[in-house]
Structures are given as structure tokens and as C-alpha cells.
Amino acid sequence: MSATVLHLLNDAFPGKVVTSGSDAYDNETNTPWSQTCWNPAGAYVQLSSAQEVAEALKIVNKTGTKFSVRATGHNPNAGFSSVGPEGVVLDVRRLQSKTLREDGIAEVGAGNLWGEVYKWLEDQKLSAIGGRDRQVGLAGFLLGGGMGAFPNLYGLGADGIKSFELVLADGSIINANAKDHPDLHRALKGGGSNFGIVTRFDLDTHPLIKVLYTIKLFNPSDYENIIRATISAQEAMEKDNRIGLFTNFNNGFVAVGLLYADWPEEQPQAFEPFEKLESLMTTLVPPTRGTLLSLAETMGHAQEPKKRRIGSVTTKVSFDLYAQVYEAWTEITKTLPEGMVLHYTIQPVGEAGVEAGQVRGGSAMGLQKVPQCWWVFTCEWPQAVSDEAAERAIEEITDKTKQMAQEKDLLLDLMCMSFATAGQKVLSSYGADSLRMLQETAAKYDPTGVFQNLQNDGFLLKNSV
Ligand SMILES: Cc1cc2nc3c(=O)[nH]c(=O)nc-3n(C[C@H](O)[C@H](O)[C@H](O)COP(=O)(O)OP(=O)(O)OC[C@H]3O[C@@H](n4cnc5c(N)ncnc54)[C@H](O)[C@@H]3O)c2cc1C
Numbered sequence: 001m002s003a004t005v006l007h008l009l010n011d012a013f014p015g016k017v018v019t020s021g022s023d024a025y026d027n028e029t030n031t032p033w034s035q036t037c038w039n040p041a042g043a044y045v046q047l048s049s050a051q052e053v054a055e056a057l058k059i060v061n062k063t064g065t066k067f068s069v070r071a072t073g074h075n076p077n078a079g080f081s082s083v084g085p086e087g088v089v090l091d092v093r094r095l096q097s098k099t100l101r102e103d104g105i106a107e108v109g110a111g112n113l114w115g116e117v118y119k120w121l122e123d124q125k126l127s128a129i130g131g132r133d134r135q136v137g138l139a140g141f142l143l144g145g146g147m148g149a150f151p152n153l154y155g156l157g158a159d160g161i162k163s164f165e166l167v168l169a170d171g172s173i174i175n176a177n178a179k180d181h182p183d184l185h186r187a188l189k190g191g192g193s194n195f196g197i198v199t200r201f202d203l204d205t206h207p208l209i210k211v212l213y214t215i216k217l218f219n220p221s222d223y224e225n226i227i228r229a230t231i232s233a234q235e236a237m238e239k240d241n242r243i244g245l246f247t248n249f250n251n252g253f254v255a256v257g258l259l260y261a262d263w264p265e266e267q268p269q270a271f272e273p274f275e276k277l278e279s280l281m282t283t284l285v286p287p288t289r290g291t292l293l294s295l296a297e298t299m300g301h302a303q304e305p306k307k308r309r310i311g312s313v314t315t316k317v318s319f320d321l322y323a324q325v326y327e328a329w330t331e332i333t334k335t336l337p338e339g340m341v342l343h344y345t346i347q348p349v350g351e352a353g354v355e356a357g358q359v360r361g362g363s364a365m366g367l368q369k370v371p372q373c374w375w376v377f378t379c380e381w382p383q384a385v386s387d388e389a390a391e392r393a394i395e396e397i398t399d400k401t402k403q404m405a406q407e408k409d410l411l412l413d414l415m416c417m418s419f420a421t422a423g424q425k426v427l428s429s430y431g432a433d434s435l436r437m438l439q440e441t442a443a444k445y446d447p448t449g450v451f452q453n454l455q456n457d458g459f460l461l462k463n464s465v
Contacts, residue, residue, distance in 0.1 A: 001042025001086055005063045009045055009088070012055050018044040028091070034076030034308035035383060041068075041082065041089045048094035050165060050173050050199035056090050057197060058171040061450055068456045069197050071111060072137030076308040077422040079457035081140070087456055092139065095199055100124060105162055106203045110139040115300060117203075118293035127209040127292050129153075129160045132246075134293070134300035142201055144417030144459075145190045145365055147374060149213075149295055150261045151349045152241035154206065155356035158189035158363050165200035169450035173199070178361060187441040189363035190430065192417055192459045194442050194451055204360075211295050212260040212267075215285040217253040220326075222279030226254050227322040229273035233258075234317050234348045236270030238371055241352040243270050249329060250343040253281055257299075263289045309390045311377040311398040312419035312426075314412040315405040316370055322346065325375070328400045332393055340381040342393050347374040364438055366431040368412055375401060376419035394421055417459050427464035435464060 009017045018024045020040065028044040047053050060067045066087030073081050083089055095109035098120050106128055108117055115134025121127055129148045131141050146157025154160060163177035164185065174196075176184035184195060218226050230247045237243045244259030258271045267275070267287060285298055315321060325344070333342050354369040377397045379390040398421075405411035415429040428435055442451070442461050452462040 001065065001088065002063065005059065005065045005088070006043060008059045008063065009043060009056070012059060013045055013047070013052065016046045018046065028089070030305070031070075032073035032076070032082060033303070035305055036076055036078045036307045036309065036387070037073060037080070037082040039078060039082045039084055042085050042087055044089045044091050046091050046094055050095075050167060053090065053092065053197050053199055054167045054171040054173055057167055057169070060088060060090075060454060061169065061171070064454065066456050067454060069193055071139035072113060072135070074136050075140050076310055077457070080422070083456040090197065092197065092199070093137075097200065100126075100205075104205050106205050108138060108201055108203060110198050110200060112138050114138065114141070115293065115296055118291070118296055121205060122208060122291055122293050125208045126205040127207070128203045128205050129155070129157050130292070131157070132296060132299050134296040138201055139198055141418060143188065143190075143192050143198065145363065146418065147347060147349070147416065149211065149259050149292065150209070150242065150244040151353040152237060152243070152356065153209075153261055154204070155353055155360055156363070159357040159360040160204040161189060161201055162204055163202040164188050164198050165202075166196035166198045168196045169446040169448060177202070183437070183441050184445055186362060187364050187438050190365035190417065191427070191438050191441075193455065194438065194458075194461050195445050196451070209261050209292055210263045211290050211292060212263050212287065213257065213285065213290060213295050213298070214283060214287040215255060215257050215298070216274065216283050217255055217281045218277055219279040219281055220249060220252070220254050222277060223249075223254070223326045224323060225277055225279065226256070227319055227326065229277060230256075230346055231317060231319055231322065232273045233270050234350070234371060234373075237348060237350045238352070240268070240270065241350070243268065245348055247346040248343060249326060249345075251333075251341045255284065259295070306380045306382060307387065307390065309379045309394050309421060310419055311394040311421045312415040312424060313375040313377075313398050313401045313405070314414040314416070315373050315375065315401070316410040316412065317348070317373055318408060318410050321405055321408055321410055324404045325401050328404070329397060332396055336393060337381075337385050337389050339385050340379065340389060340393070342377065342379045342397065344375060344377045344397070347376060348372070349374055364430055364434050365414065366434045367414060370412070372412055374416050374419065420459070422457070425464055426459045427461060
């Protein structure tokens with residue numbers, strides 16, 4: 001990275017520019033969730049206000065410097081929120097403001113974690129729709145759509161965004177909402193980092209959401225019954241939007257999260273098929289009357305540093321398809337090198353979730369109103385094992401799932417940004433109309449293409465077809 005840029009950054013942000021040769025630099029480099037993103041940058045700039053973000057963007061723009069924007073670095077795609085020695089990471093983690101307006105809207109800085117926002121809101125007996133893990137950052141989650149524990153209750157995380165404060169390519173700071181820049185408001189809901197750097201999200205809040213949850217581990221050999229129980233809960237979801245569920249097929253166990261957005265006297269009937277399974281190995285988390293925060297704390301355990309890669313597919317709901325995916329996964333796992341784990345999660349979204357988003361103004365994502373499964377495939381491996389096998393495994397399982405779904409006419413176009421691997425054409429998957437809308441919006445708000453050309457990588461419009 002050029003000495004001029006470093007000089008300008010140091011001048012503008014004394015004490016906030018971290019370069020190599022310090023513990024702080026190693027910490028910055030090793031922040032991302034996946035070691036595939038531990039790519040030492042030329043500099044990390046720790047920004048703590050929208051004005052500072054604007055100033056930093058002006059400097060990188062003026063000097064033609066490559067940059068990445070990072071909230072908490074949970075996206076495992078190398079180069080998205082990381083950049084090599086030639087570039088600078090604009091780190092927004094310190095944008096941690098939290099203000100509750102009289103009208104109940106929560107204005108929260110883009111650097112907050114979901115755990116921090118849930119805690120602050122719950123102290124005021126309120127909730128917002130966010131992630132299932134306390135450590136995940138607001139920014140990447142919300143800009144990619146964001147699936148919470150109960151997608152059918154109030155829609156996706158992005159559906160609850162009343163307004164974005166963001167810094168445009170020319171350094172101006174604007175708000176995008178239903179009244180001001182409504183085109184940008186819609187585009188940002190699922191449109192990722194193509195339009196500007198978001199500095200604040202204004203979120204809809206709800207009276208405190210109580211959560212009854214339990215996590216059970218089953219023996220994978222019973223996969224047919226586990227899938228039947230999963231599908232039965234998905235069917236029940238279409239009638240009761242308080243049901244939440246995840247079924248994670250993993251190395252030697254299947255983890256099932258049975259979630260309900262209230263504290264009923266008894267475990268909801270929808271979960272009975274799981275109670276009857278004889279393949280229960282253990283109840284990892286006993287039935288707990290908690291909240292979104294306590295659930296996110298339960299889910300958000302510290303994870304070992306590992307390399308990670310993910311992939312996304314969306315399909316309709318079908319026993320035969322779910323069973324075929326399990327069988328394909330079993331075959332692929334046999335070919336993996338020692339130390340590498342491939343696991344996947346069935347994440348249901350119901351019609352009510354899609355409708356809840358439409359009622360709130362819709363997003364860029366073009367969701368179809370059908371019961372669906374957002375599959376996420378995750379590969380994790382240690383540094384010593386080669387990356388190629390992981391790339392192959394993710395490609396093979398996503399391709400096979402797509403192909404099997406297509407043969408049964410069950411494939412949906414959508415790929416969710418939160419769960420997609422770098423090469424997946426996420427923005428195209430939203431449909432031609434959405435893609436055109438996103439392209440037009442980017443051309444209007446970033447006419448010189450700073451976010452396409454200087455931004456290091458991401459689900460960018462320039463790579464979307
Ligand atoms: C343990 C774990 C649990 C997860 N749980 C869920 C879940 O429950 N539901 C779900 O939907 N997803 C979940 N995810 C996926 C997660 O939402 C995405 O990885 C998301 O991108 C992470 O957000 P981040 O702010 O940490 O992202 P980062 O990695 O920091 O950034 C992700 C992308 O957003 C861009 N970006 C970041 N900040 C800004 C900004 N302020 N303005 C513009 N662009 C920005 C970056 O440049 C990058 O392209 C989970 C991921 C992990 C690792």
C-alpha cells in the first residue's frame with residue numbers, strides 16, 4: 001500500500017490506523033470467523049462515526065486504494081471483509097451507538113453485535129429481529145437479508161429496517177427510508193455492500209419476544225424419521241408463525257433446535273414427532289423459557305479457529321428431496337480428508353415469513369411465497385489440510401442438491417447472501433427485475449462505480465451475471 005495513503009490516513013485518524021508489527025495488527029488480522037480471511041491488510045482503520053467513515057472513503061477514493069468494509073468479519077468468503085497488503089480494511093466495529101426513539105424505533109450503529117442489541121433492547125422489554133448467534137454483526141447480517149430464529153413472525157431481519165444511514169461513494173451521508181431515497185431503502189434490504197457503507201440501522205422493535213427452546217441431538221442413522229419430524233414441524237409452521245426450527249446434520253449427530261416464540265404451558269404439539277424418536281442421543285439444551293438473547297447466547301459459543309466455507313441452496317419442502325440430500329452428503333463426507341467436516345442445516349421459511357416481508361415494503365430478494373428450505377452447507381477444516389477438498393465438497397453438495405431439486409421441480413432460484421459461497425450469483429438469484437433495480441440504484445447512487453471497482457470483493461453487481 002502506498003506511503004501517501006498511509007500518511008493521509010494517519011493524519012486523518014491519529015492512533016486509529018493499525019499497521020503491521022504490533023499485537024493490535026495481529027488481532028485485527030485474526031478477527032474473522034474463518035481463517036480463510038486471515039489475510040494481513042496494508043492497514044486497518046478503526047472508524048467510530050459516520051463522519052470518520054466518510055473521511056476514510058474520500059481518502060481511499062481519491063488515492064484509488066483497494067478497500068474492504070468489515071463489521072465483525074463473520075462472512076467466510078476470503079476478500080469480502082478482508083483485503084491483502086495492497087489494501088485497507090475499513091473497520092466499522094466501533095460504530096456502537098444505541099438510541100431508542102419515542103416511536104419505538106431502535107437506532108443502532110452498524111458495528112453492534114446482535115448479542116449487544118438484544119441485551120440493550122431486552123432491558124427495555126423489547127426485541128428486534130436479528131441473528132441466532134450473539135457474536136454475529138448487524139451489518140453483514142442485515143445487508144444480506146438476515147434469517148432469525150422465527151422468520152415467519154415478522155419476516156427477515158432486513159424487513160424490519162425502517163431506515164439506513166449510509167455513506168455514499170462521494171462521501172455524503174444520507175438516510176434511505178420509505179420517504180427519502182425509497183429506491184435505495186429497498187435495494188439495501190438484501191443488496192449487500194453495493195451502494196455505500198451503512199453506519200446506522202433504524203430497526204422496528206416489538207414487545208419482548210419470549211422464547212421456549214430446546215436443542216436435542218439424534219443419531220443420524222435415524223435420518224428418515226428425523227426428516228419426517230422436520231417436515232411435520234415445517235407443515236405446522238404454516239399454521240403457527242411462532243414455530244422456529246433448525247435441523248443440522250453433522251459429524252456423528254443431528255442437532256435439532258425446537259423453538260417457540262412464546263412460553264406455552266407445554267411443549268407445542270408441532271414438536272411431538274421429535275419427542276417420539278427413539279434415536280435421541282442426548283438433550284443438549286433442556287427446554288428453557290428464555291428470550292432471543294438467551295437463545296443467541298446458547299447458540300453463540302466460542303468456536304475454534306478453523307478455515308470455513310459455506311454454500312447456499314433454496315428449495316421447496318419434500319421428504320424425498322431431504323432424504324436424497326442426506327444420502328448425497330453421506331457419500332461426499334466419505335471422501336473428505338482427515339480433519340475436515342462437512343455439515344448442513346435445514347432452515348425453514350414459511351409463507352407467512354415471505355408475506356411479513358412484503359407487508360413491510362418488500363426487499364431486493366424476490367422471495368417466492370411458498371414453504372421453503374434455505375439449505376446452508378458448511379465445511380470446516382484445519383490450516384494443515386488443503387483448501388481444494390473443501391471447495392470441491394461445497395461445490396459438489398450444492399450442485400447435487402440443486403440438480404436433485406430441479407429434477408423434482410422443487411428448486412427455487414434464491415441464494416441467501418448470508419449462506420452463499422463467493423462464486424454463487426446471489427444477486428442474479430433474486431430475479432431479473434430485482435437485478436435490474438439493483439443495477440439502476442447502484443448507477444444512481446455510485447455513478448463512478450467506487451463500490452464495484454475499488455471495493456476488494458463481495459457479492460458485487462459487477463460479478464452478478
Ligand atoms: C456463527 C455464525 C452464525 C450465523 N448466524 C446467522 C443467522 O442466524 N442468520 C443469518 O442470516 N446469518 C447468520 N450468519 C451469517 C452472517 O449473517 C453473515 O456471515 C454476515 O455477513 C455476517 O455479518 P458481519 O457483519 O459479521 O459481516 P462481515 O464479514 O464483517 O461483512 C460481511 C459483508 O458485508 C459487508 N459489510 C460489512 N459491514 C458493512 C457496512 N457497514 N456497510 C456496507 N457493507 C458492509 C462486508 O464488506 C462484507 O461483504 C452466521 C454466521 C456465523 C459465522
